[in-house]
Amino acid sequence: MGTDHQPHGLTVSSFTIVSWHPHLVLVSIDHRSTSYRHFAVANSYSIHVLGDEQEDLSMRFARPGEDRFSGLAWTPGSTGAPLIPGTLADFDCAIVDRVNAGDHTLFIGEVKRAASREGRPLVYFNRAYRRISG
Numbered sequence: 001m002g003t004d005h006q007p008h009g010l011t012v013s014s015f016t017i018v019s020w021h022p023h024l025v026l027v028s029i030d031h032r033s034t035s036y037r038h039f040a041v042a043n044s045y046s047i048h049v050l051g052d053e054q055e056d057l058s059m060r061f062a063r064p065g066e067d068r069f070s071g072l073a074w075t076p077g078s079t080g081a082p083l084i085p086g087t088l089a090d091f092d093c094a095i096v097d098r099v100n101a102g103d104h105t106l107f108i109g110e111v112k113r114a115a116s117r118e119g120r121p122l123v124y125f126n127r128a129y130r131r132i133s134g
């Protein structure tokens with residue numbers, strides 16, 4: 001949630017588990033993206049792992065110059081970060097550290113709540129969306 005009280009977000013592939021105790025994750029965000037300035041002052045963020053039928057959601061959150069939450073159902077999590085229903089997994093995180101790394105910043109979050117459901121994840125590899133078969 002931004003200081004403008006509007007939700008902001010972007011598609012990332014840089015989501016990584018960092019630590020189990022405490023349970024820490026990170027996302028790496030490009031300083032040139034419009035999302036960066038919102039993350040720079042935020043106290044929390046949420047991560048959503050997309051299912052293989054949610055390519056449209058990934059493209060929506062990667063397209064520049066769009067109100068990405070427009071018309072989308074979401075609710076605030078315990079940290080205040082926006083949670084979108086119907087994804088494969090979600091993590092509600094408090095930002096506990098920021099580490100500058102070249103032209104990106106690593107936003108380290110402590111997971112306050114996580115949920116998941118069964119399904120196949122959407123995969124992005126070699127500039128294309130892929131599906132895991134089997």
Ligand SMILES: Cc1cc2nc3c(=O)[nH]c(=O)nc-3n(C[C@H](O)[C@H](O)[C@H](O)COP(=O)(O)O)c2cc1C
Pocket residue numbers: 010011012013014015028029030032033034035036058061062063064065124
């Ligand atoms: C599959 C995929 C993965 C991406 N991963 C990242 C990422 O890890 N970090 C990042 O800053 N941008 C990433 N991007 C780019 C952003 O989603 C977005 O397009 C970019 O930030 C421009 O939007 P903005 O300036 O409005 O934030 C990714 C885009 C795609 C399609």
